[in-house]
Amino acid sequence: MGFGVFIHRSDSIYDDSPAEQYQFPSQYLRRVEACVGDWIIYYEPSKVKDTRGYFAMAKVQQVIPDPVKPAMYLALIEAGSYLDFANPVPFNGAGGVVERGVLNDEGQNSGRAQSAVRPISPSDFNRIVDLGLDISEPLLPRVDEIGASSGFQDEQAPFQFEQNRNRMSYIGSRIVRDRIFRRVVLRAYDERCAITGLKLINGGGRAEVSAAHIRPVEANGPDIINNGISLSGTAHWMFDRGLISLSDDLEILISRQVNDLGSVKAFINRTRRALPPRRQLERPHPHFLRWHREHCFKQ
Numbered sequence: 001m002g003f004g005v006f007i008h009r010s011d012s013i014y015d016d017s018p019a020e021q022y023q024f025p026s027q028y029l030r031r032v033e034a035c036v037g038d039w040i041i042y043y044e045p046s047k048v049k050d051t052r053g054y055f056a057m058a059k060v061q062q063v064i065p066d067p068v069k070p071a072m073y074l075a076l077i078e079a080g081s082y083l084d085f086a087n088p089v090p091f092n093g094a095g096g097v098v099e100r101g102v103l104n105d106e107g108q109n110s111g112r113a114q115s116a117v118r119p120i121s122p123s124d125f126n127r128i129v130d131l132g133l134d135i136s137e138p139l140l141p142r143v144d145e146i147g148a149s150s151g152f153q154d155e156q157a158p159f160q161f162e163q164n165r166n167r168m169s170y171i172g173s174r175i176v177r178d179r180i181f182r183r184v185v186l187r188a189y190d191e192r193c194a195i196t197g198l199k200l201i202n203g204g205g206r207a208e209v210s211a212a213h214i215r216p217v218e219a220n221g222p223d224i225i226n227n228g229i230s231l232s233g234t235a236h237w238m239f240d241r242g243l244i245s246l247s248d249d250l251e252i253l254i255s256r257q258v259n260d261l262g263s264v265k266a267f268i269n270r271t272r273r274a275l276p277p278r279r280q281l282e283r284p285h286p287h288f289l290r291w292h293r294e295h296c297f298k299q
């Protein structure tokens with residue numbers, strides 16, 4: 001097992017669904033297999049417009065041959081492990097290149113930086129995760145700040161193991177994941193309810209909207225921006241109970257079981273469509289919207 005970096009573009013030609021699967025050619029099979037049972041970080045190349053850099057993490061459950069395309073494989077993502085970063089991490093940060101394993105002996109970018117699948121050291125993995133999840137206090141000292149010849153490497157190993165375990169517990173916490181998911185979704189929608197169009201800020205400066213999962217966590221809904229939507233309290237209640245839903249093009253659907261149709265129509269915004277995020281790649285995915293219509297919406 002080992003950490004890895006998987007390159008994924010929002011305009012990818014591959015059959016990728018980051019929270020569920022990653023498609024790749026046979027040349028990367030050994031590298032991907034080395035990540036089975038461990039965590040990977042998704043990276044979007046700098047040449048992509050509005051690149052997200054290192055933007056999410058997930059755990060690889062298994063690798064299988066692609067049943068549709070010969071010579072292609074699928075890395076299946078462990079359900080519930082995917083997590084968007086609260087802060088996408090640029091390739092070049094304030095302290096230079098954050099993934100230092102791609103540098104050569106002269107400190108320049110090497111060919112490794114172009115590899116679609118590559119291993120990543122624990123120190124680089126921890127650095128990127130800490131930045132991406134906005135962990136204010138690092139859970140462990142930077143491995144590369146401890147000199148290789150200091151003589152303390154063996155003594156530090158148990159401590160590093162314990163701190164890594166604490167980090168994984170942090171990532172797996174439902175409270176932490178909900179907090180990060182809320183931050184990502186509300187930022188995408190400018191803290192505005194997608195159904196009413198209202199942006200209400202309370203006296204404490206907090207937005208009066210919540211980040212709703214389209215496919216709930218209890219139904220294996222992932223913590224990915226495309227499975228989220230920003231909703232005010234009443235809209236969230238109606239959405240969860242199937243009184244409203246959305247078509248693939250974000251038309252607001254109203255259930256026949258609504259007992260005050262006029263008030264609901266007055267409640268939703270005048271366009272009769274959910275307000276979309278600014279970025280196309282952050283829009284609700286039809287896959288999750290379809291699930292909500294089929295399993296929650298009261299036709």
